[in-house]
Amino acid sequence: MSREIIKKEINNQLNPNISVDCVIFGFDGKELHVLLIDRENELKNVVSAHALPGNLVYDHENLNMAAERVLKELTGLTSIYLEQFGAFGDPDRIKKKEDQPWLKSVRTNPNARVVTIGYYSLIRMSDYELNPSSFAKFAKWIPLKEILNLPFDHFKILNSSIEYLRSNTKIRPIGYNLLPEKFTLNEMQKLYEAIFNKKIDNRNFRRKIINLDVLDKLAEKQEGVAHKPATFYKFNVVKYESYIEKGFFKFEF
Amino acid sequence: MSREIIKKEINNQLNPNISVDCVIFGFDGKELHVLLIDRENELKNVVSAHALPGNLVYDHENLNMAAERVLKELTGLTSIYLEQFGAFGDPDRIKKKEDQPWLKSVRTNPNARVVTIGYYSLIRMSDYELNPSSFAKFAKWIPLKEILNLPFDHFKILNSSIEYLRSNTKIRPIGYNLLPEKFTLNEMQKLYEAIFNKKIDNRNFRRKIINLDVLDKLAEKQEGVAHKPATFYKFNVVKYESYIEKGFFKFEF
DNA sequence: TTACTTAATGTCATTTTAACGTTTATGAAT
DNA sequence: ATTCATAAACGTTAAAATGACATTAAGTAA
Numbered sequence: 001m002s003r004e005i006i007k008k009e010i011n012n013q014l015n016p017n018i019s020v021d022c023v024i025f026g027f028d029g030k031e032l033h034v035l036l037i038d039r040e041n042e043l044k045n046v047v048s049a050h051a052l053p054g055n056l057v058y059d060h061e062n063l064n065m066a067a068e069r070v071l072k073e074l075t076g077l078t079s080i081y082l083e084q085f086g087a088f089g090d091p092d093r094i095k096k097k098e099d100q101p102w103l104k105s106v107r108t109n110p111n112a113r114v115v116t117i118g119y120y121s122l123i124r125m126s127d128y129e130l131n132p133s134s135f136a137k138f139a140k141w142i143p144l145k146e147i148l149n150l151p152f153d154h155f156k157i158l159n160s161s162i163e164y165l166r167s168n169t170k171i172r173p174i175g176y177n178l179l180p181e182k183f184t185l186n187e188m189q190k191l192y193e194a195i196f197n198k199k200i201d202n203r204n205f206r207r208k209i210i211n212l213d214v215l216d217k218l219a220e221k222q223e224g225v226a227h228k229p230a231t232f233y234k235f236n237v238v239k240y241e242s243y244i245e246k247g248f249f250k251f252e253f
Numbered sequence: 254m255s256r257e258i259i260k261k262e263i264n265n266q267l268n269p270n271i272s273v274d275c276v277i278f279g280f281d282g283k284e285l286h287v288l289l290i291d292r293e294n295e296l297k298n299v300v301s302a303h304a305l306p307g308n309l310v311y312d313h314e315n316l317n318m319a320a321e322r323v324l325k326e327l328t329g330l331t332s333i334y335l336e337q338f339g340a341f342g343d344p345d346r347i348k349k350k351e352d353q354p355w356l357k358s359v360r361t362n363p364n365a366r367v368v369t370i371g372y373y374s375l376i377r378m379s380d381y382e383l384n385p386s387s388f389a390k391f392a393k394w395i396p397l398k399e400i401l402n403l404p405f406d407h408f409k410i411l412n413s414s415i416e417y418l419r420s421n422t423k424i425r426p427i428g429y430n431l432l433p434e435k436f437t438l439n440e441m442q443k444l445y446e447a448i449f450n451k452k453i454d455n456r457n458f459r460r461k462i463i464n465l466d467v468l469d470k471l472a473e474k475q476e477g478v479a480h481k482p483a484t485f486y487k488f489n490v491v492k493y494e495s496y497i498e499k500g501f502f503k504f505e506f
Numbered sequence: 507t508t509a510c511t512t513a514a515t516g517t518c519a520t521t522t523t524a525a526c527g528t529t530t531a532t533g534a535a536t
Numbered sequence: 537a538t539t540c541a542t543a544a545a546c547g548t549t550a551a552a553a554t555g556a557c558a559t560t561a562a563g564t565a566a
Contacts, residue, residue: 017270018342018368059366063342087340087370089271089316113312115271115368117340171423186513203515204555211553227512228562439544456546457524464522479533480543 014056016112020067021054021154022082023118023161024075025144026125029187032144032194033125034158037074037136039102050142052154054116055134056107067119075139076131081177082119085164086157089115093153102151106135120161122178122191169195172244173212176235182218184230185209214240267309269365273320274307274407275335276371276414277328279378279394282440285447286378286394287411289403290327290385292355303395305407307369308387309360320372328392329384334430335372338417339410342368346406355404359388373414375431375444422448425497426465429488435471437483438462467493 024035036050053074057066067082091113094103103110125141132139144162149155168174174191175183189205209215215233222229277288289303306327310319320335344366347356356363378394385392397415402408421427427444428436442458462468468486475482 015270015366017268057342057368060344062344063340063368066342084339086337087316089310089319089370091313091315113268115310115316115370117342117368167420167424171420184513201556202513203557206514207516208554222513222563224564225512226510226564228514230513437544454525455544456526459545460547461523475532475544477533478543479541481531481545483544 013059014108015059016056016107016109017114018057019054019114019116020057020063020070021052021088021116021118021157022067022071023052023085023120023158024071024077024080025120025122025161025165026141027122027191027194028125028141029190030194033141034144034147035075035077035130036140036142036147036150037132038138038140039106039135050140050147051151052157053136053139054154056114063117064119067117071119073134074132074136076133077123077128080121080123080128082121083177085118085120085161087115087117088153088157088160089113090153096152099151116157118157118161120165122165122174124180124187127180166195173209173214173240176240182220182232182234184222184232186230188233212243214243266312267361268312269309269360269362270367271310272307272367272369273310273316273323274305274341274369274371274410275320275324276305276338276373276411277324277330277333278373278375278397278414278418280375280444280447281378281394282443283447285397287397287400288328288330288383289393289395289400290389291391291393292359292388303393303400304404305410306389306392307407309367316370317372320370324372326387327385327389329386330376330381333374333376333381335374336430338371338373338414340368340370341406341410341413342366343406349405352404369410371410371414373418375418375427377433377440380433419448426462426467426493429493435473435485435487437475437485439483441486465496467496 022035026033026035035053037053038049039051053071055070055074057063061069063084064082067084068078068080071080071082072078093116094110094114100110130139147155147158150158169192173188174195175188179188179191185206186202188209189200189202192205193200214236216236218232218234220232222232275288279286279288288306290306291302292304306324308323308327310316314322316337317335320337321331321333324333324335325331346369347363347367353363383392400408400411403411422445426441427448428441432441432444438459439455441462442453442455445458446453467489469489471485471487473485475485
C-alpha cells in the first residue's frame with residue numbers, strides 16, 4: 001500500500017537524467033528562423049540568454065509526448081509534428097560556468113548528468129502565436145543566420161538539427177507533415193532555397209517537384225495578394241507513401 | 254571530504270535510466286548479418302533469446318564511449334566506428350512479461366524507465382573475431398532476413414537502424430568510416446545490393462561510383478582467388494570531404 | 507488606366523540513366 | 537600444359553533528367 005503510493009509519486013516526477021530540446025524552424029517566405037526562449041534569472045548578455053526550449057522528461061512519458069508537452073509549456077505551441085533528430089549525452093555539457101545559475105534555479109538536481117533528445121519541426125511562422133510561460137520569459141523567432149552562440153551545447157544541437165533537416169530534404173520532398181496542409185509551389189521553392197542557402201531556378205523546381213507526382217493541385221488560389229495569385233497544392237498521401245516506398249529500390253546517391 | 258567520496262561513487266555507477274544498444278551489421282559479400290547476443294538466464298525460446306548488445310551507461314561516459322565499451326564488453330569487438338541513429342524512450346518498452354526474468358537478474362533497478370540510444374556500424378565479418386563475455390553467453394552473426402522477433406523493442410530498434418543506414422546510403426557513398434580501408438568495387442556493389450535488396454547492374458554501378466571521383470584506385474589487387482583478381486580502391490579523404498560539402502549545395506531529391 | 511509585383515510557363519544542349527554481353531585473368535583439376 | 541569455372545572489367549544506345557535561359561498572365565494600389 002505504501003509501496004504503491006511511492007510508485008505513483010515517482011511517476012509524477014521529472015527524471016533528472018533525461019531531457020528533450022526542441023528546435024522549431026520558422027519560415028516567413030524568405031529565411032529560416034529558430035524559436036528561442038529567454039529564461040528567467042538570466043545574465044544580461046542578450047546573445048547567450050537565448051536557449052532552445054527544453055526541459056526534463058516525466059517517467060511516464062514517451063519522448064515524443066515529452067517534447068510536445070515541453071514545447072507547449074514553454075512556448076504555447078501545440079499541434080506541431082515533431083521529429084527526433086538525435087541524442088546528446090556528453091557529461092560535460094552542463095558544466096559551463098555561465099550555465100550554472102539557471103541550472104541551480106530551475107533544476108532540483110543541477111549536477112545530474114543529462115542526456116537530451118533533440119526534436120525538430122518546421123512551421124510557417126504566421127500560422128502560430130507564441131505564448132511563453134513557465135521559466136520562459138520570452139519566446140522569439142530569431143533568424144537562423146543571426147545565431148552565433150547558445151548556452152549548454154544548444155548551438156551544437158541546433159547545427160545537428162539543420163544537418164538532419166538538410167539530409168532529409170535530399171531524400172524526400174520537404175513539407176510532408178511539416179508544412180501546412182496546403183501551400184504554394186513558390187513557398188516550397190523558397191523554403192528549399194532557405195534550407196540549402198542556394199538560388200533555384202523556378203522552372204526547374206516546378207518541373208521537378210511536379211514530376212514527382214506526389215502533389216495534388218487544388219482549385220484554390222491565393223487571395224488578396226498584389227500579384228498574380230498562386231495556386232495551392234497539397235500532398236497526395238497515397239502517392240507520397242508509394243514514392244517513399246519505391247525510393248528504397250532506386251539506386252542513387 | 255565525505256561529499257567528494259559520495260560523488261566519486263556516483264560516477265562509477267551505471268545510470269539506471271540511460272542505456273545504449275548496438276546494431277552491428279556484418280557483411281560477408283552476399284547478405285547483411287546482424288550481431289546478436291544470447292544472454293544468460295534466457296527462456297528456452299531460441300528466437301527470442303537473441304538480443305542486440307546493449308547495457309546501461311556510466312555517468313562519466315559520453316554516449317559514443319559508452320556504446321564502444323558495451324560493445325567490447327559483450328562481444329569483444331573493438332576499434333569499430335559507431336554512429337548514432339536514434340533514441341528510444343517508450344516507458345512501456347521494458348514491460349513485456351517475457352523480458353522480466355533477464356531484467357531482474359541483471360539490472361539493479363529493473364523497473365526504472367530506460368531511454369536507449371541506438372548506435373550502428375557496418376563491418377566485414379571476416380575481419381573480426383567475436384569474444385562474448387559479461388552477461389553475453391554467445392555472440393553470433395544472424396542473417397538479417399532471418400530475424401523476425403527480438404526482446405524489448407529491439408526489433409523496432411533494428412528496423413530503425415536499417416532505415417537509417419538506407420537513408421544515409423542514399424545521400425553519400427557507403428563505406429567511408431564503415432568499410433575496411435581498402436575494398437573492391439564488386440564488394441561495394443554487393444553491399445549496396447544487400448542494403449537495398451535490389452540487383453544493380455555492374456557497369457552502371459562502376460560508372461556511377463567512379464564518376465563521383467571520391468575513390469583512389471590502388472595498384473594492389475586481390476590475391477589467391479580462383480578468378481580474375483579485383484582491384485582495390487580506397488576513399489580519397491580530401492575528395493570525399495569536398496564531395497560531402499558540395500553536396501549541400503546541390504538541389505536534388 | 508497604368509505601374510508594380512510576382513506566378514506560371516517551354517526550349518535546347520548537355521548530362522545522366524537504364525538496359526544490355528563479351529573479353530580478360532586467375533586458381534583448381536586433369 | 538590444357539581445360540574449366542569463376543568473377544572482374546568494360547562500352548553503346550535510346551530515353552530521361554538537368555541546367556540555363558525570358559515572357560506572358562493576374563492581382564492590388566495609385
